[in-house]
Amino acid sequence: xxxxxxxxxxLFMVKTVLSQDKPIVFKGALIYTIxxxxxxxxxxxxxxxxxxxxxxxxxxIDPEAEVVDVTGKVIxxxxxxxxxxxxxxxxxxxxxxxxxxxxxxxxxxxxxxGFKKALAGGITTINVMPGSGHLMGGQTxxxxxxxxxxxxxxxxxxxxxxxxGMKMANGTNPMRGNGGFPGTRAKSASLVRELFLKAQxxxxxxxxxxxxxxxxxxxxxxxxxxxxxxxxxxxxHFHSHKSNDILTAIRLSKEFGFxxxxxxxxxxxxxxxxxxxxxxxxxxxxIEVVGGKMEVLNLSLKNGGILEKAGAMVAFHTDDGIxxxxxxxxxxxxxxxxxxxxxxxxxxxTIVGAKIMDLSNSTGSLQKGKDADFIILSGDPFSVYTxxxxxxxxxxxxxxxxxxxxxxxxxxxxxxxxxxxxxxxxHDGEEDEEGN
Amino acid sequence: xxxxxxxxxxxLPIGLFAQIAIKAEIIYTVSSSPIRDGVILIKDGxxxxxxxxxxxxxxxxxxxxxxxxxxxxxxxxxSVIGMSGAMNVAADQDQxxxxxxxxxxxxxxxxxxxxxxxxxxxxxxxxxxxxxxHGIGALVSGQTMIVKTKKGTVETVVINxxxxxxxxxxxxxxxxxxxxxxKAKQISxxxxxxxxxxxYLKKMSDKDSTKRxxxxxxxxxxxxxxxxxIKALITANKSVDIMNAIRLSKEFNFxxxxDGAAESYLxxxxxxxxxxxxxxxxxxxxxxxxxxxxxxESAMLLTKAGITVSIESGYxxxxxxxxxxxxxxxxxxxxxxxxxEGLKAVTINPAKLLGIDNRVGSIEKGKDADLVLFNGxxxxxxxxxxxxxxxxxxxYNTAP
Numbered sequence: 001x002x003x004x005x006x007x008x009x010x011l012f013m014v015k016t017v018l019s020q021d022k023p024i025v026f027k028g029a030l031i032y033t034i035x036x037x038x039x040x041x042x043x044x045x046x047x048x049x050x051x052x053x054x055x056x057x058x059x060x061i062d063p064e065a066e067v068v069d070v071t072g073k074v075i076x077x078x079x080x081x082x083x084x085x086x087x088x089x090x091x092x093x094x095x096x097x098x099x100x101x102x103x104x105x106x107x108x109x110x111x112x113x114g115f116k117k118a119l120a121g122g123i124t125t126i127n128v129m130p131g132s133g134h135l136m137g138g139q140t141x142x143x144x145x146x147x148x149x150x151x152x153x154x155x156x157x158x159x160x161x162x163x164x165g166m167k168m169a170n171g172t173n174p175m176r177g178n179g180g181f182p183g184t185r186a187k188s189a190s191l192v193r194e195l196f197l198k199a200q201x202x203x204x205x206x207x208x209x210x211x212x213x214x215x216x217x218x219x220x221x222x223x224x225x226x227x228x229x230x231x232x233x234x235x236x237h238f239h240s241h242k243s244n245d246i247l248t249a250i251r252l253s254k255e256f257g258f259x260x261x262x263x264x265x266x267x268x269x270x271x272x273x274x275x276x277x278x279x280x281x282x283x284x285x286x287i288e289v290v291g292g293k294m295e296v297l298n299l300s301l302k303n304g305g306i307l308e309k310a311g312a313m314v315a316f317h318t319d320d321g322i323x324x325x326x327x328x329x330x331x332x333x334x335x336x337x338x339x340x341x342x343x344x345x346x347x348x349x350t351i352v353g354a355k356i357m358d359l360s361n362s363t364g365s366l367q368k369g370k371d372a373d374f375i376i377l378s379g380d381p382f383s384v385y386t387x388x389x390x391x392x393x394x395x396x397x398x399x400x401x402x403x404x405x406x407x408x409x410x411x412x413x414x415x416x417x418x419x420x421x422x423x424x425x426x427h428d429g430e431e432d433e434e435g436n
Numbered sequence: 437x438x439x440x441x442x443x444x445x446x447x448l449p450i451g452l453f454a455q456i457a458i459k460a461e462i463i464y465t466v467s468s469s470p471i472r473d474g475v476i477l478i479k480d481g482x483x484x485x486x487x488x489x490x491x492x493x494x495x496x497x498x499x500x501x502x503x504x505x506x507x508x509x510x511x512x513x514x515s516v517i518g519m520s521g522a523m524n525v526a527a528d529q530d531q532x533x534x535x536x537x538x539x540x541x542x543x544x545x546x547x548x549x550x551x552x553x554x555x556x557x558x559x560x561x562x563x564x565x566x567x568x569x570h571g572i573g574a575l576v577s578g579q580t581m582i583v584k585t586k587k588g589t590v591e592t593v594v595i596n597x598x599x600x601x602x603x604x605x606x607x608x609x610x611x612x613x614x615x616x617x618x619k620a621k622q623i624s625x626x627x628x629x630x631x632x633x634x635x636y637l638k639k640m641s642d643k644d645s646t647k648r649x650x651x652x653x654x655x656x657x658x659x660x661x662x663x664x665x666i667k668a669l670i671t672a673n674k675s676v677d678i679m680n681a682i683r684l685s686k687e688f689n690f691x692x693x694x695d696g697a698a699e700s701y702l703x704x705x706x707x708x709x710x711x712x713x714x715x716x717x718x719x720x721x722x723x724x725x726x727x728x729x730x731x732x733e734s735a736m737l738l739t740k741a742g743i744t745v746s747i748e749s750g751y752x753x754x755x756x757x758x759x760x761x762x763x764x765x766x767x768x769x770x771x772x773x774x775x776x777e778g779l780k781a782v783t784i785n786p787a788k789l790l791g792i793d794n795r796v797g798s799i800e801k802g803k804d805a806d807l808v809l810f811n812g813x814x815x816x817x818x819x820x821x822x823x824x825x826x827x828x829x830x831x832y833n834t835a836p
Contacts, residue, residue, distance in 0.1 A: 288763060289557040291522025292755030297553070321722055322755055327767075333817035384770045384817050411771060412723050413731040414702060419724075 021395065023047040023062050028071030029376065034351050034365040044075055046372035049395035054366055070376055076346065077366050078124025078145075078373035078391065079328050080353030082283040083237065083263050083317030086114030086325065091130025091138030091167060097174055097181045098195050100166060100229070101221035102138035104128055105155065110148045113422035114320065116409040119145050119399040121318075121326040122375040122388040125156070125353070125363055132169035132239040135182065135192055139225060140164040140237060142357055144373075145393050158358040160233040165261070165357070166225065168192070169239035170248055171295050189248055196256040199226035229258050235356070236260040237283070241295035243267040250278045261356045263317065265307075266299035272310035281313040281356050284348075285323060286334040304332075304348070305339025314344065315352040326410060333382035346381065371395075455479050456828065457498040458807060459489065460506040464814075466784050467798035476506065478805040481828035486799050501823060501835070507779060507814055508799050509564025509806030509826060512761050513715040513746035513786035514669065514695055516571045518548045518555055518583070522757050528552070531571030531751070533578065537613045538629050540661075541653035542578030544569035545597045548590050550583070554758050558749070559585040561762045562808035564826045565595070565796050567786065570602040572671045572696075572751050573612045575626055577602045579657065580669060582790055584806070586826040595792055600669040600693065601661050605677045606726050623680055630688050633658035667691040673698035673717070673726040682710045693789065696750065698730040704741045713789050714738060715746045716781075718759035719767035735781060736772030745777075746786040766815035778815065804828075 024046050031042035033054060041057035045065065053059070061067060090107035092099025108128060118126060124145050130137035141164045143154040155163050170188050177183030182191055202223035209216035217223075228234035236258050238249045246262060253260040262268070263283045268275060275282060284304055290297050307314050316332050318325050332345040340348075354364025363373045372395035379386040387410075391399035399406050408416045456478040463474035465486065475492040477485040485492050494500060521528025530547040533539055548568065549555075558566070569580030582596040605622055616622040636655040640648050649655075660666045670681040673696045685692035692712040694700065698721075700707060700714055707714065716735055723730050731737070735745050747768060749759040761782045769778035787797025795804045805828040812819035824832040 287756045288561070288760050289522070289756055289758050290553060291524060291557075291757035292752070293524050296755055297522055321724075324720060324722075327720065330817055337818045337820060382818055384766050384815055387770075411732045412729070413733075414699070414729045417723050417728055419728060422724075 021048050023052060023065040024395075025061050025065040025067045026070045026075060026376070027061070027067055028069055029073045029075040031366065032074065032076040032346055032381070033367065034077055034347060035367045041071070042075070044366070044374075046374075046392070046395050049372055051366055051368055051370050051372050051374075053368060073389065074377040074379060074381060074386075075366070075374055076377065076381060077350040077364055078375055078393065079122045079349045080125045080315070080357070080359075080364055081118065081123045081318050081320070081325065081328060082127050082261070082315045082353045082356055083285070084118070084126045084128055084320045084325065085131065086118060086126065086320050087112040087128055087143075089128045089130050089141060092134045092136070094179055097134050097176075097191060098136040098222075099130075099134055099138045100136055100195075100225040102130065104130055104139060104141040104164060105151050108141060108143075108151055109421075110151045110154050111421065113409070113417050114325070115145055115154075116399075117320070118325040119391045119393075120388065120406070120410040121324070121328045122377075122391050123318075123325055123328055124373040124375075124391060124393045125357070125359065127165065127237065127317075127353075127357055129165075129167045129237060132167070132173040133176070134167075135169060135174045135188055136195070137167035137169065139234070140167050142359065145391070145398055147396070147398065156359065159361055160358045162228060162234050165235040165237045166229050167237050167239070168249075171239075171241050171245040172293065173239070185245065185248065189252065192252055193255070196226065196230075196252075196258075199223055199230055200256070203227045203230050230256065232259050235358070237263055239263045241266040241299075243270040245295075246271055247274060250274065250280060253280070254278070261315075264319070265303065266296045269300055269303045269306040270298070272306045272312060275307065276310040276312040281315065281352065282307055283315045283317045283353070283356065284335075285317055285319050286331045287323070288334070301334050301338040304335030304345065305341075308340050308344045313352050313355070314340075314348045315356055316348045329381055329386070329388070330384070333384075336382050342382065349381075455495070455498045456805075456825070456830070457494045457500045458506055458809065458825075459494075459500055459502045460809070461504045463506045463799060464508075464779055465799040466508055466779060467800050474506070476799060476805075476807065478807075478825070478828045481805055483799060483801055483803050483805050485801060501809060501830075503809035503822060504812055505810040505814055506799070507562070507808050507810070508783045508797060509804075509808055509824070510562045510761055510765075510782045511565040511567075511786040511790070511797060512558065512563050512749050512782070513567055513789060514580075514748035514750060515558075515566045515568045515758065516751045517558060517566060517749070517758055518550065518552050518568050519544065520554075520571065520751065520757070521549065521552050522554050522557075524754070524757060531569075531577070532573050532612070533570075534574070534612055537574050537609065537616065538576045538625065539574065539578055539654070540576045540601050540657035542570055543598070544579050544581035545590050545594060548581060548583065550588055550590055550593050555585050558758065558760055559824055559826075560821060560832050561760045562810075562814070562821050562824060563761060564806040564808070564824065565787075565792070567599060567790050569599070572602070572604050573608045574604060575609055575616065575622060576629070576658075577604065582792060584826055586829065586831050595795070596790070598657075598660070598666060599790060600667045601657065602669050602671075604671040605680050606672055606674060608671075608726070619676065619680065623684065626684060627687070630658060630662065630684075633662055634688070637662055661690050662688060664689075664691055667693050667713075669693045669695050669715075671695040673730075675699040675702050677726070678703055679706065682706065682712060685710065685712065695748070696727075697734075698727045700743075701731050701734045701737045704738065704743065707743060708741070713746075714743055715748045715786075715789070718748065718750050718761075718764040719771065720759065720764060721750065732767065732771040735768035735778075739773060739777050739781075744785050744788075745781050746789050747781045762814065762821075766817075769815050775815070
């Protein structure tokens with residue numbers, strides 16, 4: 001199934017590899033590599049889309065290189081948003097609460113204005129997901145914020161050989177109570193368990209059949225996707241707010257042995273020890289005030305700090321349009337406001353997200369050989385006064401605040417964002433179909 | 437009201453009214469230059485003195501609150517908190533009555549819930565006064581009120597029970613009602629109602645009391661607006677809707693506050709000429725629907741052009757259920773507004789717009805002791821509010 005996507009992507013990759021660029025050296029910035037201690041007045045070199053060197057002040061500079069003076073600025077890895085709805089990712093429809101076969105890539109508009117928002121916010125990698133109105137919303141898409149006209153231009157194949165995860169949700173959003181959708185929490189869990197039991201059987205048949213096509217079961221799109229989940233290739237991104245729902249998600253992942261990341265976790269701070277003990281990574285969002293729906297009445301900006309202290313891995317997400325991609329640094333700063341360490345908050349914006357998406361070999365920190373995904377900031381990452389000045393994706397400058405057409409996507413204004421080119425989410429209270 | 441206040445005063449533990457002194461590295465008074473190494477003395481709920489530590493001696497019986505930064509209590513220029521609750525279920529959503537598009541008789545005081553957890557939430561981010569009440573989405577959704585965010589009953593927290601009439605022009609109205617379905621119909625319906633109110637007002641002033649019409653709640657509320665006793669708070673975001681609001685205010689000669697005002701930066705001359713006041717949408721509001729052309733630099737652009745800007749939390753239908761003006765002002769500052777103007781946009785500017793600047797909006801002798809203590813730059817993401825004082829009572833405190 002994925003072979004075709006592979007082929008398309010490799011065709012595009014050939015093009016970039018062939019063009020040998022001049023090295024570019026960024027000199028004088030405070031560099032948060034995330035892989036080690038910050039480097040003051042560092043020398044940071046990129047070429048052909050990759051990081052080719054990072055050194056301290058006084059490191060040798062390639063005489064062939066173009067040197068950019070960024071004295072006084074801050075350089076850090078491009079931000080990784082582990083949960084977003086930019087580009088209009090559909091999953092399942094109202095016909096079924098469980099939709100492992102539906103793919104976000106079949107819906108996303110790669111030319112969406114939303115991706116300009118992400119770039120203005122310093123985001124270079126995004127996990128674009130279907131909404132949480134289903135127990136299983138469908139396959140998510142891992143995207144790089146490359147320039148693109150078609151989805152394959154943006155799509156990433158990760159270290160497990162897949163281009164996304166699997167969106168799941170529990171709690172009230174998928175509890176529609178009609179049309180085959182669950183009306184209670186227990187029913188929600190039982191529907192999921194029934195599906196995974198089937199998938200386990202299917203997986204055994206596939207393994208027994210091996211290369212003998214006569215012994216293989218009939219192709220089943222739903223089961224094929226779930227086999228990828230069961231064999232650990234495709235990670236489950238599990239939307240869960242309340243502490244009991246979080247524990248149910250952990251129970252399900254243990255029963256069927258699927259790899260999982262917990263998302264949102266409004267009450268994560270109440271069961272932080274259990275989350276940490278289970279070794280489940282977290283992807284959290286920060287909302288300033290409680291409410292909007294019953295499940296988030298206990299959310300707290302202390303979540304990040306408490307999860308960190310418990311020993312859990314914590315990444316952040318925008319859930320755009322719940323929070324705005326242009327304010328992603330702010331999300332992590334709000335955790336620092338209430339007790340999270342600066343170090344772990346920076347990791348939560350970068351390398352933890354990369355690990356969660358099985359992309360940490362190529363992005364999420366500034367290390368020799370990794371993709372040249374980085375941002376240049378005017379000051380401290382956690383200050384309200386700091387601006388993302390430049391966003392680079394695989395060695396290409398994709399956003400520059402000094403270019404008025406780019407800056408417009410930061411501020412907005414007349415005709416900057418268009419309803420034709422964007423898929424902005426609408427949230428109308430309880431009727432919310434997307435159910436983010 | 438007086439009696440109720442008296443009873444409440446008697447019931448409160450005496451300790452709450454202990455005399456308080458605030459020591460601060462910087463006091464942003466808003467009314468004058470910041471005071472370094474400053475002191476504020478609070479007595480009987482009012483500011484008794486403000487000045488430098490050298491000028492003001494703290495009497496022995498005063499309890500001292502040391503802090504880094506002090507600002508006036510923040511004033512939310514337009515909210516629906518207390519009418520709209522955090523749970524977001526029918527039981528706590530009283531901001532919009534959909535039985536009819538024009539209901540000026542609906543009073544905010546009959547619905548406001550001072551114990552709503554969103555009130556507590558914004559109080560802990562420094563909001564001490566709110567202009568709240570009926571919501572966005574009807575031609576006239578009802579009345580608004582001004583309250584302190586302190587604990588109490590509506591009677592003990594209210595400053596002005598009927599501040600403005602909440603009105604909306606734009607697509608939101610047509611999505612809530614089968615009619616009006618168009619912009620032209622919206623304006624014609626408002627004009628029809630206001631002509632009736634003009635007529636009512638005229639007949640009511642007849643010297644012969646037998647010729648006066650029977651008292652009408654709806655007409656009475658609209659009459660107050662036509663007489664200039666209260667302002668019209670018209671939510672309008674698209675430039676065409678903003679111009680419609682201005683045209684209406686000219687025709688009926690009412691005091692206009694343009695709320696939301698997403699495209700106001702396109703109409704700077706027109707707004708200035710109209711003398712309308714502006715409450716600007718949250719800086720972080722979502723740029724969709726009739727807000728698609730919103731500009732995060734609007735507060736800066738309008739202020740530079742000489743239009744006084746107040747920043748609101750506004751209304752949110754989902755998560756987050758409310759914006760917080762502390763953060764919205766911070767973003768306005770990040771997008772070009774000066775620090776001083778950013779602070780004014782959530783203190784003295786809304787105080788003037790709401791007609792309560794004799795009591796709140798700056799740190800001056802004789803004003804209500806509404807103060808926010810911070811452990812750093814109020815607008816920084818990583819700064820915390822450490823104490824909130826309302827009418828001289830410490831309503832929130834994180835210090836030991």
